[in-house]
Amino acid sequence: MSNRKIGPFELGEKLGAGGMGIVYRAVYTKTGIPCAIKVLAPDVNDSTAVQQRFEREIAILKKLQHPHIVRYYGGxxxxxxxxYAMELVPGGSLESYLKAKRKLPWEEALEFARQIAEALEHAHNAGVIHRDLKPANLLMTPDRQLKLTDFGIARDTTATALTAAGKTVGTYAYMAPEQIRGKPPVDRRTDLYALGCVLFEMLTGETPFEGDNPGDVLVKHLQEEPLRVTSFAPDCPIWLEDLVFRLLEKDPENRPYDALAVQVALEEVRQKVAQQASLVGNTLAGNATKTQGAGAAADVRAALGKKKKRKKREQAPFYEQLWFLVLCLVLLAGTAYGVYWWRNREAYLFARAEALMSTENEANWLxxxxxxLKPLLAKYPRGEFASKAQEYLERIEITFLERQARSRAMRNIEPKSPAEAVYMEADRYERFGDRITALHKYESLIDIFKNETGDNRLFVQMARQRVAKMRAEGLDKRDVVQIVEDALKRADELEASGQASKxxxxxxLWNSIVELYADNQELAAHVETAQERLRRKPGGK
Incomplete structure (x- = not known):
């Protein structure tokens, strides 16, 4: 290949190959400037679709001029x-760098993430979604500047789409859930998910989801949560770990808004780490008491200096000697710092938890x-914020316990406990609109299980909350008979509309009447009416 030419370029060694093209080291013969040349692979060179993709990649590169994106020279x-010819980046790829290093210090990973976010911001502002962001597509200069390359499956939102709707494209280890499903929205936030995968890998040495085969990995992207970054890299700042989790949210709406927001978040991590280091440094240095300590030591030395005039056999008692007084000062300062650290560590843990709990995002709650919350209660079980932390934990437990109970009910799975069975029965009456019966069921649950522990205790707490909410909103003035009659009337109106959803x-509604009131003799006629409606063919008279 060393003597092969294509246009004004002399080709050298092969640098890499993909599904669509092959990249060679080359020299522009007119000037001697080294560059890289990408050519269509011979086995796809005659494919019209591939040719269109290749032309689209060129069109995309033409309009992207950024320090962290490989520069297009011409084609x-x-x-x-x-x-087409492009900038030659001689330092290898981030993929090869990670193979050599395995994982990176968090400071270096943060800097690389910032560079990637800058490249994505420029591309997104130009209407380009990369859709295949991964370490192999991030080339590195000798001075460790990353350059995004390979826009072969990128989508230009300003141009006519070439990818068939519903088709999955990308590299499975870095693919966002919406990309795997092949459904919109595949937008800038899809690239941010991939950035989260790359950042996770830089920090931990592993991709967020590992599996025996691509299918396993894709399912994990869709259904599982990533492991904690700090379980692999204990020195990773918690703020950086939080950002990784936000980037890896399953729902695009819960990820950062755009690549600029990611850059801001990364800079905030730097600032918070610096502030923390400054606080710890100042505290350890004892800036608030340093002058006082120095003055006290000077006074001690002055006082003891006078005692040097005494005879040696009249040596001062040990508690008046310099070493003992200095030791006391050190112990006093250490105790003061320990108390300060103990109290402020608890406050710090609670402040972080409170900020996450104030959001609507339940992943933040976890x-x-x-x-x-759990570390706070483990270290400070009787601390200033312990009771409030316990309340937050209970709120989280209740939220997910109720969700699991609803899931079991929807799938006709037996409740895990009698308390759950009563609660879900009450819940169904409430959702049907019969708040009178629901209230009775909730109050019965509270009375029966009020002295229980574990999940039963939580169902009691949930029932109390529902009772308080219903009483605050005011109870229905209708009796149960009127509620069911109104439901029958409503169902007839919905059926008569002719719309499938209605x-x-x-x-x-008819099913609910039959299932909820089958044993209520007072409502036997209403149940029979509902059964008769169900026996009719849809739309029948």
Whole structure:
């Protein structure tokens, strides 16, 4: 290949190959400037679709001029061979760098993430979504500047789409859930998810989701949560770990808004780490008491200096000697710092938890539980914030316990406990609109299980909350008979509308009447009416 030419370029060694093209080291013969040449692979060179993708990649690179994106020099066609020239980046890829280093110090990973975010911001502002961000597509200069390359499957939102709707494209280890499903929105936040995967890998030496085969990995992207970064890299700042989790959110809406927001977040991590280091440094240095300590030591030395005039056999008692007084000062300062650290560590843990709990994002609640609330209660069980931390933990437990109970009910799985069975029965009456019966069921649950522990205790607490909410909102003035009659009337109206979705809603109402009131003799006629409606064919009279 060393003597092969294509246009004004002399090709050298092969640098890499992908599904669409091959990249060679080359020299521009007119000037002797080294560059890289990408040519279409011979086995796909005649494919119209591949040719269109290649032309699109060129069009994308033409409009992207950024220090962290590989620069496009020009391209063309010689005979039947399409090619383009681009900047030669001699330092290898981030992938090879990670293979050599395994994982990176958090400071270096943060800097690389910032560079990637800058490249993505520029691309996104130009309407380009990369869709294949990974370490192999991040080239590195000798001075460790990253350059994003390979826009072969990038999507230009300003141009006509070439990718068929619903088609999955990308590298499975870094693919966002929406990308795996092949459904919109595949937008700038899809690239941010991939950035989260790359950042996770830089910090830990592993991709967020590992598996025996690509299918396992894709399922984990869709269904599982990543492990904690700090379990692999204990020195990683918690703020950086939080950012990684936000980037890896399953729902694009819960990720950072754009690449600029990621850059801001990364800079905030730097600042918070610096502030923390400054605080610890000042505290350890004892700036607040240093002058006083120095003055006290000077006074001690002055006082003891006078005693040097005494005869040696009249040596001062040990508690008046310099070493003892200095030791006392050190112990006093250490105790003061220990108290300060103890109290402020608790306050810090609670502040972090409170910030996460104030959001609507339940993934943040789990982070608050695992990283701050549980450690706080373990270290400070009788601390200033212990009771409030316990309240937050209970709130989290209740939220997820109720969700699990609803999930079991929807799938017709037996409740895990009698308390759950009563609670879900009450919940169904409440959702049907019969708040009178629901209230009775909730109060019965509270009375029966009020002295229980574990999950039963939580269901009691949940029932109390529902009772308080219902009483605050005011109870329905209708009796149960009127509630069911109104439901029958509503169902008939929905059925008569002729709309499929409303007919389904009508049948759900009739089913609820049959299932909830089958044993109520007072409502036997109403139950029979609902059964008769269900026996009719949809839309029948």
């Amino acid at each position: 063309g066609k010689v005979g039947n061979q399409r090619f 982070s608050a539980r695992d990283y701050y 007919r389904i809603e009508a049948r759900n």
